[in-house]
Structure formats: C-alpha cells, structure tokens
C-alpha cells in the first residue's frame with residue numbers, strides 16, 4: 001500500500017497577474033502551514049479564482065513565486081504541479097458528466113499511479129453518499145453530490161495541498177455541513193486553501209484568513225481575532 005502523503009507548506013510571494021493590460025493580482029504573499037486551512041475571502045471580482053488558477057498553473061503568473069515545501073512550482077505545467085501534490089477543485093466542479101462516479105474517481109487515481117491503492121476507498125469514506133451513486137453518470141448528480149464527488153476525486157490523488165474554489169456555492173445545507181465536516185477532518189493531514197463567499201462557513205473551518213480586494217491582500221489573520229467590521233467592510237457588497 002502506498003502511504004498517505006504528508007501535508008505540504010504552501011508559500012506564495014510577490015504574485016502578480018495581468019489579463020492583457022489589466023492587473024488582477026498585486027503582490028500577493030501568503031503562507032499555508034502544513035495541514036492548516038487558509039480561507040481567501042473577498043467580493044466578486046477581487047481576484048480569488050485568478051489566484052487559484054495561478055497556483056495550479058492554468059494561467060501563467062506574471063511575476064512572483066509559488067512553492068510547495070520549498071520546491072518551486074512557478075512556471076511548471078499544471079500537470080507537473082498536480083504531480084507535486086497540488087489538487088484543485090474548481091468553481092463549477094468540472095466533473096466528467098458522461099463518466100460514472102466510480103470512473104471519475106478512477107481516472108483521477110490512475111493519473112497519479114494510485115489505482116491499485118486504497119486512495120479511492122479513503123476518499124469515498126469521507127463522502128459515504130457516493131457509494132449509493134457509484135454507477136450513476138456524474139452529469140446526473142445534483143450540484144451537492146457533484147461537489148462531494150469533485151472533492152473526493154481530488155482527495156483520491158492523495159494531495160499534499162488542496163485548493164477549493166467556493167465549495168458551498170449553490171449547495172443545500174445538509175451537504176454544506178458534510179463538506180464542512182470533511183474539511184475540518186483534513187486538519188493536520190492535508191494543507192487546504194479555501195476560497196469562499198460564505199463568510200460564516202469560512203470562519204468556522206479556517207485557521208487563518210486572507211481578504212483580497214482589487215487584487216491585493218487588505219486583511220489577514222486569525223479568524224477568532226480579526227475584527228468582524230474589518231472583514232465585512234471588504235466583503236459585503
């Protein structure tokens with residue numbers, strides 16, 4: 001059996017990103033300690049998804065440095081970053097609609113050489129509802145079921161760091177609670193960077209918080225200590 005991976009330290013320094021002439025990220029610096037959960041908050045258009053897409057390599061960073069346990073990811077392809085242990089659950093889930101739940105999980109595990117391990121069983125153990133949907137095409141699942149599958153699929157690659165883009169968006173409360181319990185259970189095992197608009201959810205699960213506004217970090221700290229007024233000033237529409 002392949003042993004589970006150790007959580008990695010994710011470090012970002014001086015990250016800039018442009019779309020054409022428009023600068024969307026400005027000197028982003030953040031650190032997520034191994035096994036901790038950092039929530040990135042901010043209004044629509046603040047740059048949260050762009051930050052995640054830069055971390056995954058889906059869009060090239062204009063300037064800056066991204067490192068996982070000190071190993072530089074900057075300028076590596078998305079595939080190389082994924083192989084380094086970075087998993088991404090995008091907004092909208094992007095599961096394969098024509099593949100069954102089982103096949104969605106197997107494709108991910110196989111891409112990481114984990115199809116003959118317990119990686120899928122371990123991921124599905126966190127979302128037992130997926131067992132009852134095993135042979136259903138991904139496209140036939142509800143939004144909440146798809147979100148659980150998307151997170152399980154990412155976990156089936158045994159990541160060292162997990163990037164989640166708004167996992168609660170449009171999801172029914174019972175499944176939001178299940179997702180919250182899973183993220184809480186990953187503490188100490190997988191480093192998590194969570195982009196969220198659902199403030200209460202983010203503050204409950206995160207060990208630390210970064211607030212983005214117009215591409216810059218404007219607040220950061222421990223969610224138990226941060227001034228709620230400072231948070232809502234940058235988040236409320």
Ligand SMILES: Nc1ncnc2c1ncn2[C@@H]1O[C@H](COP(=O)(O)OP(=O)(O)OP(=O)(O)O)[C@@H](O)[C@H]1O
Pocket residue numbers: 019024042043044045046047048049050051
């Ligand atoms: N492909 C693109 N081309 C040009 N501009 C873009 C592109 N994608 C995003 N933008 C712009 O970049 C800025 C940041 O967008 P981004 O999607 O990262 O914000 P966000 O904080 O994730 O917002 P949301 O919560 O709505 O997803 C916005 O002004 C957006 O309009």
